[in-house]
Amino acid sequence: MNYRPLSITILAFASLACLGIAQTAKPPADKWEAPADAAAKNNPEAKNPDAAAVGRKLYMRTCVGCHEEDGSGKDTGAANLRSPEVQAQSDGALFWKVSNGNTAAGMPSFASLPETDRWDVVTFLRTLKDANGTGAEGSGQGKKDSPKSKGR
């Protein structure tokens, strides 16, 4: 019996298992903040009347699995996107977080989405605030990134 293919398979699995153990042993970062220049970016889609509707579709396709339809994340344990901590962040900061993710805390990077789509998602996130009546006033553009913001 030729065991060579099996040995290679077992070796590959063992190597990847070690990588997984190393990865899960890494603690999540305490703070997850957008750099100042990223947080200061203006939302080019903020005045597009269709942006929130497009952003909602993209949110329902890519974000809803964790953050839920109303953005609360109450059943999944993901970040509450309606919370004042999230809504107080600038559009630029939210765009940076959507783009870069925080994989140690379970938030993937969505950099593979086109840039306009990511801004549309950020525009939609503002409507979650409006629906809840919580969070900061206005579009959030140019506001300071919250130091309390965390991943997910």
Place this chain on the structure above:
Amino acid sequence: MFNIWRLLFLLLLVPPAFAQEDAPYFVTYEHHLEEPGNLELEMNTTTGVPRNGQRAYVAPFAELQYGVNRWWTSELYLEGQSTAGDSTLFTGWRLESRFRPLAAEYPINPVLYLEYENVNEASRIQKEIVGKAALGFEPNSELRQTHAHELEAKLILSSDVRHWNIAENFIVERNLSESEGFEFGYAFATSRRLTQSVSPRPCHFCRENLVAGLEVYGGLGSTQSFGLQQTAHYAAPVLAWALTDKSTLSFSPAVGLTRHSNPVLLRAGYSYEIRGFRNKLRRFFGSH
């Protein structure tokens, strides 16, 4: 057999692949796991149109896929089979787990897949093709007498590049009930959404809700006889239609590429996702 390698080569030339969402494959697995605490319910069927003299069959199977945490998804399969002019029977169950060791997105994302199968020889769902082509066409009453306890492992490699997903699965399976050695198989696939533009208006049957792709899968023999002789291979276009943001309808007609394959396998499936299933269950039982 040359045609298979030519097809695989052409598949590799396709520009690599898609983003964040589940790909529409029936056989191939990609690297996106179920979100933690969510449960996905799926009903699928594999309809076999065998060669002359053999009876057509329908093999339905249910899948319950649960996101244990962000790097571990577990899945239970319950399967049955109905053969034309014969009987309908339960053919067994499978329990699998997928582990994603690297949470971040890389050019190639590895996932480890481990499965235990407790099925009988009447099983026809063909979730993976391994070893030699060896579907028995004796009556179901005889096939159901032979049980197989099998362990299966897969190395899943998957990439999202631009708007495409491309995935490769390398399969090794061991039947604990027989001395068949270790059997090998493969599955390759690629897919993408039909359009990347998103309309601000609600729509159901529109291109943005459709994902199309191609799967190629087959057996590679075993440690007793490694190679392509007497193996089954299939090429299968796949199409998935997102009915709502929670439910998807999928369809795939697979064409047999060798004389040891079924000429045609028709696969169809419906999936529905229950978000926050874990916390809903806790609340139901009053523990949270």
